[in-house]
Amino acid sequence: MQPNYKPPFAKFVKKQRMPLQLAIEDAVEEILENPSVGEQKSGDLRDIYVYKFKHNQAEYLVAYRPPSADELCERDNEIELVYIDFYQVGTHENFYADLKNYLKSRGK
Secondary structure (H helix, E strand, O other), rough: OOEOOOHHHHHHHHHOOHHHHHHHHHHHHHHHOHHHHHHEEHHOOOOOOOEEEEOOOOEEEEEEEEEOOHOOOOOOOOOOOOEEEEEEEEOOOHHHEHHHHHEHHHOO
């Protein structure tokens, strides 16, 4: 599986110092290995999973959408790249409100 970083995710990571960038990279790798590692949200965010990790005594959240079962179907002798969309990463403060605003602005 390949990561697909959405603008809010990439912008946050770019602004951070290297140790946090590496911690985020580790979280992304763990999600890519096992997309169901996060907690599935409900309501408006029912297609979104959130993975939590700690860095320097602060808890960070990673919002992502794993591929659906239809996207994972294998066809005979065809190789398809499957992407996991990473929408946002940050601390809990305003995390879900910002995520909802982003998804609403993108029409998803």
